[in-house]
Amino acid sequence: MKIPFNKPYFTGKETKYIEDAVKRGMISGNGYYTKKCQTYFQESFGFKKALLTTSCTDALEMCAMLANIKPGDEVIVPSYTFVSTALAFVRQGANIVFADSKTDNPNIDETQLETLITNKTKAIVVVHYAGVACNMDTIMAIANAHSILVIEDAAQAICSRYKEKYLGAIGHMAAFSFHETKNIISGEGGLLAINDDRFINRAEIIWEKGTNRAEFFRGEVNKYGWVDTGSSFLPSEIIAAFLWAQIENIDNIQKKRLQLWHYYNNALVNWAHAHDIKLMPEPEKETNNAHMFYVVCKSMAQRDAIIKYLKSKNILSVFHYLSLHKSQFYKNKHDGRALPNSDKFSERLLRLPMFYELDAVEVVKALVSYKTPR
Template sequence: MNKPTNPTILFNKPYVDERVVESIRQVILAGKLSGDGVVCHEVEEQLKQLFNIKHVLLTTSCTHALEMAMMMLDLKPGDEVIVPSFTFVSTANAVLHAGGIPVFCEINPHTFTMDVNDVERKITSKTKALFPVHYAGVSAEMDEILELARKHRLVVVEDAAQGVNAKYKGKYLGGIGDIGAYSFHDTKNYVSGEGGALVTNNEHYARRGEILREKGTNRSNFLRGEVDKYTWVDCGSSYVLSDILAAVLKSQLEEIKEIQTRRREIHNLYVSGLNDLGQKEKLRLPIIPGYCESNYHIFCILLRDEAERNRALAKLKERGVRTTFHYVPLHSSPYALKELGTKNIQLPVTDEVAGTLLRLPIYPHLTDEEVRFVIEQVHEVLKD
C-alpha cells in the first residue's frame, strides 16, 4: 500500500469541526467568558442526561476533580487509599494532596484495571477508600470492588478519565461508585481542550463539591437564592471551567454517537487487520470483557518484551506512524521510591504490561486508508 497523503500519521488529533468554532463564537458574542456560566450549566445538564448521573460539576481538569473527591473524604494523617500503580500520576497526587497515603496494587492482566484479589490483600484498618481506574474505556470489576467497599466500610472513587461514555453491566462509568471523575483533555474522546467533571449520585458529595470548586465559599447557594450573601465556609480552590471551554465540549457531546461509532469502526479494523499476528503470538490484542461496553479510547497491543516494544515504536516512527507507550508504573517512579518507600513493592503484571504495551493511533479523523497503512506497517515491523 502506498503511504497516505499525510506525511506522518499522528498519534492523536482532537475531534474539531465547524460546530466547535460556532459554539465558541456564540460564547464570545454573549460576552461572558468566565467560569460556571450559562454554557457550563447547559453542559452539566447534557452530561446528567447522557450518563444518567444526578450531579455533575464541570472542573478545570480531571486532576482537579480527583483532588476534590479526595478532599471530600477528610483523610487524616496515616489514612490509606488503594490505587493501581498503572495509572496517571494525578490519581496518586490527589491522595497525597488530601493528606493520605496511596497504597499501590496490582492490575488485572486482561483489563489492566485494579486486581481485586490484590486489593483485598492490601486492605488494613487504615484503609479509607478504593480508587479504581478504568483503562482504555474498559471498566474495572465494579461489583467486586463495591462488595469489598461494603464489607470494609470504604468509599469508592472512580477515576473515569478514560471511561466517559463507557459502561459496566449497563451502567455508565463514573456514576457507579460514590464519586467519579471525567476528563475532557485534548487527548480524550470528547474534549474541551483542558477540562473535567466531578460526578456523583450522592447529594452530600455534590453540595460539598460545589463549595470546594468555588474557593471554599457557598457562592452556589447564593446564586440559587438560598442565602443573601456568600462567604468562606470550607478550604477550597478555583476549579470552575470557563464557558469558552464548556462550549467546545458542548459541541462534542452533540456528536457523541458519531464520535463513538467512528472509534468503534477503527478499533474493529485494527482487530481484523492484526488478528493474524495475534494468532502467531507476535502480539496480544486488547481484551474487552463481556460485562463492558467500551468507548474505544485506546487501542493498545502487547509485544513480547520491552526491547521489541521499543524497537517497534522506533521503526514505526521511521515509517511515518506515531505510536507511544503508556504509564511508567508509579511504584517505580523516582518520587514514590524516595518519598513513599516503594522499593520493595513487587507488581510483576504491572511491570510487564508497562514494558510491553504499545498504543496505536485511534481518533475520528483517521481514514480507513490510514488505518490500513498503520496495520501494514505493524506487519512489516513484526515480520522478522
C-alpha cells in the first residue's frame, strides 16, 4: 500500500534505551524506565498515581476491579467504542447499559445519562473519541449526585484537555493506550491513572498480582504476600524504555500531527461540501490532540465507495467501530433501545490516514479527484 492507514513512528532512541534497560540488569518491570514514565505522567498531567500496564485493556480491567464491580451491577458504556471498554466490566459480572452517541460527534450523549441510572448503577465509562473530550462538567455533576464512579477511557486522548484539565485527570480513574496506532506508542502498552486517593494503595496491589510487593520494596512492610485479587498487569522494562523515547519527543510528535490535522481540515472543506460530507468537528472548548481525522459520509454506500476509490489509488482508509449493542456477543443482552447515533457513526464514519510521516497532500489530491458515482 502506497499510503497505509497507520505507520508507527520511531524517534531513533528506542533501541538505545532498550539496550540500556537490559544493561541495568532488571527487565521484568517496575524498574528505572517504568518509574521515569510514571513520574512524567504524574507530574505533567496531574494524575495522583500513574501505573504503566501492558495494554489499555488491562488498565480498564484494573478500573473494574478497583470499582469493585460485582455480578448484577450496572455500568453505563457508550455503544460506539472498542470492545475493551465494555469487556473489562463484563468480566467482573456487570450488566452493560449502552448509551447513544451525540448527534454531531461519537462521544457519549450526556443528556441521556439520568434516564439510564438505576439503583444498580456503579459506574459511568466515558470514551473521549478521537481525543476530543466528552462534556465532563455535566457528567461529573450527574455522577456525584448519584454517588457513581466515572472512568475515563482515554485510549485516544493523550495530551488533550477539557478546559484547564488534561483528560484522564477528571474522572475517578482513567485508562490510556500506547498501541502502535496511538500518538505515542510502545507497540502494546497502556496506563492506569488514579485521581481518587481511595484507590491508590489497592491499585498498586492489583497491579502486582494481588501482593503488597510495592510496599515491601519501599520498606513500608517487612515482608510481602498475597493480600487481594490482581494479575500481572505491569509491563516489562523493555516496553517502558521504548515508551520513554516517545515521551521525550511528545511535543514534536503532537506538533506534527496537529499540522497534518489542520491541513486536512482546511484542504477538504470544498470537497466535503460538494459531496454532502461532514468533516470532523473542530473542538471549541476542548483541545484536539490530532489522534485521528475522520469524516461522516451521507450513507454507508458513499463511505464504501470512497474506501474502494482510495484503495485503487493505493491509499488505505478505514471505517471504525460497529455498535456494541448490536454485536453477536451482546445483542441478546441489550435492553432493546434504539441507539441511532451510534449506528449512524458505525455506518458512515470514515477515518483517513494519520501518522507522523504521512504525505497528506497525496491523500487530499486523491480525495478531490473522487467523483460521486451516478
